[in-house]
Amino acid sequence: MIEPLLLSAARVSTFDGTRLLTNASGFFFERDQRLFLVTSRHVMIDEPSDHCPNRLEIELHIDADNLTRSIGFSIPLYQGGKSQWRQGIDGSGEIDVALIELKREALPPSMVYRAFTPAHLQHSLEEVEVGTSLLIVGFPLGFHDSLHHMPVVRQAAIASSFGLRFQGEGYFLSDARTHRGTSGAPVVMRAPGTRNRVTGDLPWVLLGVHSARLDVGNRDLDIDEALGLNCTWYADILMTLSAS
Template sequence: MAAALYDETEALMIESILLTAARVSTFAQKRHLTNASGFFFERDQHLFLVTSRHVMVDESSKHFPDRIEIELHTDSENMARSTGFSIPLYRDGQSTWRQGRDRAGDIDVAVIEIDRAALPATTVYRAFTPQHLHGSLQQVSVGTSLLVVGFPLGFHDTLHHLPVARHAVIASSFVLRFQGKGYFLTDARTHRGTSGAPVVMHASERDTISGDLPWILLGIHSSRLDMGTRDVLLDEALGLNCVWYADILMTLTEKPELIAQEVSGEVSDD
């Protein structure tokens, strides 16, 4: 279903997948910390921003932002117009995002609900829905072509405030969790700032996805994977990436009364 407040008759001919992604900036009060990627996910009339959990907090790197800011389009006839939208990460001492665990440990995915009433009335975006999680997954195999839509190193179309798409292929068995973890691998050139980007596959004619967002959401890009024993002078980086299965979103976006702040979920093996 197309996101509300988006007038298709007035919109420019922009690929809908580019309107799903949001550039994320993290802040400690007024001090800018990092750049990342995120995307919109809608369920039961609730709108969420999805990104990597380490964007919200990362103890190992002493990354402790207290708010994030996303950039929103505000004029369907002029994509050069945008505004920053600030989202606090804590309220009354409690974190406002939801994160999860599965049987293998922590999952590097976080969602935070967006107050629709606080959005500018003319906000332009597209949102994935649960419908986009259930396509022809039997077609997903090693070598399947994917897109990673995000903001590597913060890079983007600074005039129209749009992300860029990088090509990727599946590099491990999609039906087997890599090394028992809740993710699969992709072969793609990625950079810092891509964390939290949607990893998608184009829907086929057999898929029943309605609307103008014909993409299957397979996962959430997390980080690059490398060998600790690699000789940095002699050996190139592997070019492999960890992508968490998108099914976790069905757990993280459950109704608040059905989940705790720390969610215990299961990541699909198929």
């Protein structure tokens, strides 16, 4: 038996044609029978680093009885010269979250996955305390169980007030050891007992989308360790991005 949480995440590779560019993480989100892949916006495009892929590729399980079987599924990022993903913006600027709809008719009928839904989102900011234990499900540096094509999980904790947008931005801080390739990973906490009846066999609350490590510009690289803090964008932006 495989834990359903591990089937919610997908390994993301970015390409320019056939040239591999970067590795990242993503996860599935379902709303009104529509299925989306969610990741960080900077995975789709990042102008400062001149990162401009024209397609993504995700790895999909295709056999529930044999998880060693998988295929690569290509997702074009542009059609007719227009970008196909959705990204958000608020009064403080761009939000580092993006999603792109997956065409169900193009997906393999035997695809094995789990998807978060609006029922998995946390709507009350006051109910989540600082220090709450979290999990980040992703593919740090592209690392994963390459036989069964499964992500790995890092332990984390909420490091800022969940009820306050950190420095006015649309994210909170998490305390966790993360690496490149984790961008776009779901950040979750265990659902309380009353929520389990709603979230079914995926008893987790989706709090946010991991974006990047946070550091300070005046840190002495020879003396001071990295902060170990990360930006996690609030997951409620998915309701805006996935609206019809």
